[in-house]
Amino acid sequence: MSSHKKELTNQNESGNIRKMSLCERMFFMSPVCTVMMAARITGQVDTTRFQKALDAVTGIHPLLRAKIVFDQDHEAFFSTDHVRSIPIRIISRLSDNQWMDEIKREARIPFKLEEGPLIKCILLHSPDVSDLLVLCNHSICDGMALAIFIRDLLELYQDPDKKxxxxxxxxxxxxxxxxxxxxxxxxxxxxxxxxWKWRKNPYYFGSEEYSTLYSSYWNDKKPGFVLFEFDLTESERLIAICRDHEVSIGSAFSVASLCAYEEICGEFPRSKQKIMMPFDLRRREHVEDVFCLCVGSIHFPFNYSRDKTFWQNAASFHQETHSRLSSKKLPGIQIPPFDLSLMDAIVSYSAFVHRVSRTNTLNENLRKFSEDTHNVAWSLTKNFENSIPCLVPTNLGNIEFSESYGDVKLEQLVFLPSSSELNPLILGGVGARGRVVFSLQFVDPPSGTTTSPESEMIQIRNRALELLGFPEKSHQKPVEEKCQPSMEKDTR
Incomplete structure (x- = not known):
C-alpha cells in the first residue's frame, strides 16, 4: 500500500444513505463546486418559526443532513449519523444589495465534509423584506434541488403540521x-x-485536503457574478420576444452571452467552440421533486456565425438543443471508470493546487502531490482542462411557487452556479413568480495580480441586453456594492 494513503474512517455506522456515485464524486472536493441560490422574501418572517421549518425539511430530504464517510477502499458514502441541523446565520438586513457581499464571503468557507451538513444558510432579516441565501456542496444538489429546498421550506413555514x-x-x-x-x-x-499506472503511485484525499485546498484557493480570491434582472413587465416582454423568434429564453441568453463575449474578449479557439448544457432529470424522466444531484448534460459543437443575425444564431442553437433533448435515446451519463482516488486527483486537486498562492501552506500530502508532476493525474488534468467547453448554460426554467406562504411571499430567485477560472462563460437562469433572472459567473483574482473580469462581464451583460432587445437596461454599475456593518447572531 502506498505511503501516501491516509487512515480513513471506516464506513460502518448507522445513518448510511448510500454510496456516492461517480457523478457525485466529481463535484464534492473541488474548491469551485459550491452552488448557491438567493431568495427574496417579502413580509415579516418569524425567525423562530423559520428555524423550525428548516429543521423539519431535513426530514423530507436526507441529504440535507448528511456527511461524507470513507471506507477502507476509499469509497465515499453519505451518512446522517450524528450530523447537526442545517446551520443558519441571521443578520440584520440593511440594504437591497447586502446579500451579494454576504454570499460571496460565505462561499469562500469550506464545508466540513466529515461532520456535515453539506449545506448552510444565511437569513438577512428585516421587518418587511428578508433575503435567504443558500450555499450547498454540488455533490448533493443542483440548481433545481435548491429551488425545491426553498419551496419545501416555505411550505413548512406556512404549515408547521404538514405531514x-x-x-x-x-x-x-x-x-x-x-x-x-x-x-x-x-x-x-x-x-x-x-x-494501472495510477495505482503504482496513488494519492488519497479526504476532508483535510479538501479543507486545506478550498481555504487556500479562496484565501486571496472571491467569486463574482453579474446579474440580468427583469421585473414582471420586462419578463413578460422578454418571453414575448423569444416566442416571436421561436426560441427559448435559455437559448436566447446563451447565444447573446456567447456573441457578446466574443465581441468583447475575442473568439474562442476552435477546440473550445462547444457547449455543455445541463438538464434536469426530474422533469425529463418524471422523477419526483427530490433534493440531490439529478442532472444529465448534452455536449455539442457550436460557434457563433457572423454571417447570420443574432436571432438566426439563437434559432440554430435552439433547434440543436431541442433536437438533442427531445431524443428518446439520450447518451446517458458517461464517466470513464477511473479509480476513485484518481477521479479526485483529476477534477479537484491537480486542476487547482497550482492555482493556490505560494503564500498559502498546503499539508504534507498535497505538497508531495503538487511536486509529483510526472504522476499520470497531471497529464489527464491537462486533457481535462483542454476539453472544457466555452459555455456552460444552466436555465432552471420557471419554478412554480404559491402566491403566498401565510404572511410572507417569495418575490424573486437568483441562481448562482459555481464559479470557476476554467470555464469562460457560466450562465445561470431561473424564473419565479413571473420574474426572470440570469447570472454570469467569474472568479476575482488576487488584487494586484491581474485585472478583475468584472468590468468585462458588465460589458458582456450590457451587450447581451442590447441583442435581446433591452438596450435601456444597460448600465456600468459594478455588481458588488459594499454593505453597511451589521449586527449578527449565530443561531446554532
Whole structure:
C-alpha cells in the first residue's frame, strides 16, 4: 500500500444513505463546486418559526443532513449519523444589495465534509423584506434541488403540521444509463490502463485536503457574478420576444452571452467552440421533486456565425438543443471508470493546487502531490482542462411557487452556479413568480495580480441586453456594492 494513503474512517455506522456515485464524486472536493441560490422574501418572517421549518425539511430530504464517510477502499458514502441541523446565520438586513457581499464571503468557507451538513444558510432579516441565501456542496444538489429546498421550506413555514414524507435521493447514473457505444468501450479500456499506472503511485484525499485546498484557493480570491434582472413587465416582454423568434429564453441568453463575449474578449479557439448544457432529470424522466444531484448534460459543437443575425444564431442553437433533448435515446451519463482516488486527483486537486498562492501552506500530502508532476493525474488534468467547453448554460426554467406562504411571499430567485477560472462563460437562469433572472459567473483574482473580469462581464451583460432587445437596461454599475456593518447572531 502506498505511503501516501491516509487512515480513513471506516464506513460502518448507522445513518448510511448510500454510496456516492461517480457523478457525485466529481463535484464534492473541488474548491469551485459550491452552488448557491438567493431568495427574496417579502413580509415579516418569524425567525423562530423559520428555524423550525428548516429543521423539519431535513426530514423530507436526507441529504440535507448528511456527511461524507470513507471506507477502507476509499469509497465515499453519505451518512446522517450524528450530523447537526442545517446551520443558519441571521443578520440584520440593511440594504437591497447586502446579500451579494454576504454570499460571496460565505462561499469562500469550506464545508466540513466529515461532520456535515453539506449545506448552510444565511437569513438577512428585516421587518418587511428578508433575503435567504443558500450555499450547498454540488455533490448533493443542483440548481433545481435548491429551488425545491426553498419551496419545501416555505411550505413548512406556512404549515408547521404538514405531514413529513421522506423522499429518498436516487443515483442519477441509475436514472439515465448510458447504452453501449464504441466511444464508451474505448473509454473503459483507457481508464483501465490509466488506473494501472495510477495505482503504482496513488494519492488519497479526504476532508483535510479538501479543507486545506478550498481555504487556500479562496484565501486571496472571491467569486463574482453579474446579474440580468427583469421585473414582471420586462419578463413578460422578454418571453414575448423569444416566442416571436421561436426560441427559448435559455437559448436566447446563451447565444447573446456567447456573441457578446466574443465581441468583447475575442473568439474562442476552435477546440473550445462547444457547449455543455445541463438538464434536469426530474422533469425529463418524471422523477419526483427530490433534493440531490439529478442532472444529465448534452455536449455539442457550436460557434457563433457572423454571417447570420443574432436571432438566426439563437434559432440554430435552439433547434440543436431541442433536437438533442427531445431524443428518446439520450447518451446517458458517461464517466470513464477511473479509480476513485484518481477521479479526485483529476477534477479537484491537480486542476487547482497550482492555482493556490505560494503564500498559502498546503499539508504534507498535497505538497508531495503538487511536486509529483510526472504522476499520470497531471497529464489527464491537462486533457481535462483542454476539453472544457466555452459555455456552460444552466436555465432552471420557471419554478412554480404559491402566491403566498401565510404572511410572507417569495418575490424573486437568483441562481448562482459555481464559479470557476476554467470555464469562460457560466450562465445561470431561473424564473419565479413571473420574474426572470440570469447570472454570469467569474472568479476575482488576487488584487494586484491581474485585472478583475468584472468590468468585462458588465460589458458582456450590457451587450447581451442590447441583442435581446433591452438596450435601456444597460448600465456600468459594478455588481458588488459594499454593505453597511451589521449586527449578527449565530443561531446554532
Amino acid at each position: 413529513i414524507e421522506v423522499i429518498h435521493p436516487p443515483d442519477a447514473m441509475n436514472i439515465l444509463k448510458p447504452g453501449f457505444s464504441i466511444q464508451g468501450l474505448i473509454g473503459q479500456i483507457f481508464a483501465s490502463y490509466t488506473n
